[in-house]
Amino acid sequence: MTEAVHHPVTHAREAEIIGRKAVDFLGKNRLALTPRNFELICAVLDGRDPALREAFVGLQRPVSQMALSALAQRFLPERPTLDALKTTSEAALGALEAFRRTLESGTVSVVEAHGGASEVLADLDAQIGRCVTALQGVFNLAAPVPQDMPGQDHLTAQLSFGLPGYGALEERLEALFSDGEPEGGVSLMLCRIEGLEPLGRVGLAKVGDYMKNTLARFTHRLIDKTDTAYWTSSDELGLLVGATSESYLAQLGEKIARVVADAETIARRSIKTMPPLACRFGCARTYRRVLPAQLYGAARQSLQRAELTESLVPVFTEVSADLATLRRYEALYGRRMR
Template sequence: MEVNSMPTATDHPILQGNQADAIGRRALGFLSNQRLALTPANFQLIFEVLAEGRAELREAFVKLPKPVRQGDLTALASRYLVASPALDQLKVSTSEALSTLGELRKALEAGTLIVPDDAGTEGGDLLSSVDDQVGQCLEALQRVRDQLVPTAVEVPGQEHLTAQLTFGLGGYQALEDRIQEMVAGGLSDQGLSLLLCRVEGLEPLERAGLSKVCDYMKNTLGRFSHRLIGKDDTAYWTGPDELGLLIGATSETYLAQLGEKLSRVVADAEGIARRSVKSLPKMACHFGCARTHRPVLAAQLYGTARQSLQRAELTESALPIFSEVAADPGMARRYEALYGRRLR
């Protein structure tokens, strides 16, 4: 029986995030409906079939007897989903690294590890071994990533989009620090809101060879965000495609208008970029907002806003979904575990 080579990232077109999610759900639905085991191998096989990137695999699958049996799937997987040598190397190097780290842990717990300046001691040899093993593990992991993640080829026509000053924003840690600072100083009578904006279609740009467009969109959104908000308000990138605005106000009308203005900024920037890159994926904004008039944990405020954002995405709402931060101490502990540490 002829054995086909392992599929690589170039065997099928790059899938956008929403496409991959939809295919993944269909794959899970098929396995469940056919009462087949929900194993990684089964999922990968059905995903490859539904993605329609490998014609031979799809034709072989269509010819299987109905209903599909586990034995047939296993045979098909062994023929078309050949195990990667890079995965085997990763397993070996990971096992060796864990073994060496285990020895290091035992030495540390026993208090017997002494590492003076001169190399060649037992402790120095052990640390050197750990360094080597972890390095090999990382190299093997990179080889696996190179096989599974497509190397994007930059799409031409983006060059002029980078001819602007970079406008960087802080990340989640900066947001958390600012919330703690505001809570410690006392909230104003206007209260505090965290408006999250997820720009659908932004995160996959780099994988599609549109990194300059991605930078352009983020720079534009960051620059205009500071123009739209008050002097005491702040903006952050809380995720690859998630903008967070910390606003000293709780008015639904004001926050909804702010969301509408951000949507227009994204639409205008998308239109400019599309003049040069016709293949630019469609973008859309969704908003979730958490509001409070009392001191709360940073994790509570973000967690509540994140839940509102998820509801907006599920309902495909273009308007913000608003939520008040829960006062239940049990919920506070839950948010702390999910999103961050307790305020100090």
């Protein structure tokens, strides 16, 4: 009988897909991206525990953090040793550093009172220093921090051009729709830069900052002065555009993708092992007064279709404000149109 062959690459790919789905679920439901929440949703999506999956399906929608925490308490294993190690390491580091500062502040008076005590204090201080170094190593094992790869500093030697987040987009849409139906229509185009979010986990955080800074800087030049741009997630750019022409929006997407490709080429000159990046676009258009969450949700669905089909052009969705849809989004996000 032939034994099943397990391919590590396949398993890694499956884990990556499950992880992205977990992040999407937490973001869509406005739940915190904590290790506990992420682990629970990954376990649900993995499907190896039928009881967990059944309990999750039975949760009331929208899923609340309280319900998610209760489910994690039931099904996820506790890790008291790791938590205790982190807590103890932090407490020990703080106590030893405070002791060192106390010794340093009192060294002069002690030496004046007792001649020759400086050598004793120096030796004691050296011992404490070794203890601090050792404990810091233990703490780093318990909570590892990615080490930055060399050759990134010159990429971030520029002014930072940040963009506001999802909350600012929501406020902008609420203000826009509070005046009635948008004249000429409005479009929300989302661009996900595949490969951007993992950069920080592989020691390329500065490359990620460079990519986001470059994209933000050039986006201001590519869109109209009345249009706005936002980071709607760590690797998702949102463009609120006062135009609905598919050709215009497709051209805008091409320009954004070109900026990402050019910035990636520059970064790759220093970091040969940098993972490849790719842009996918999803767009929601409306001529009606709709909920901000409804417009964003439609754009996210279009973006997901673009990712599933690996489309090189934006996927478009028309959004209208029917009562049933408004009630569904009101139940999900707890808001009414103002």
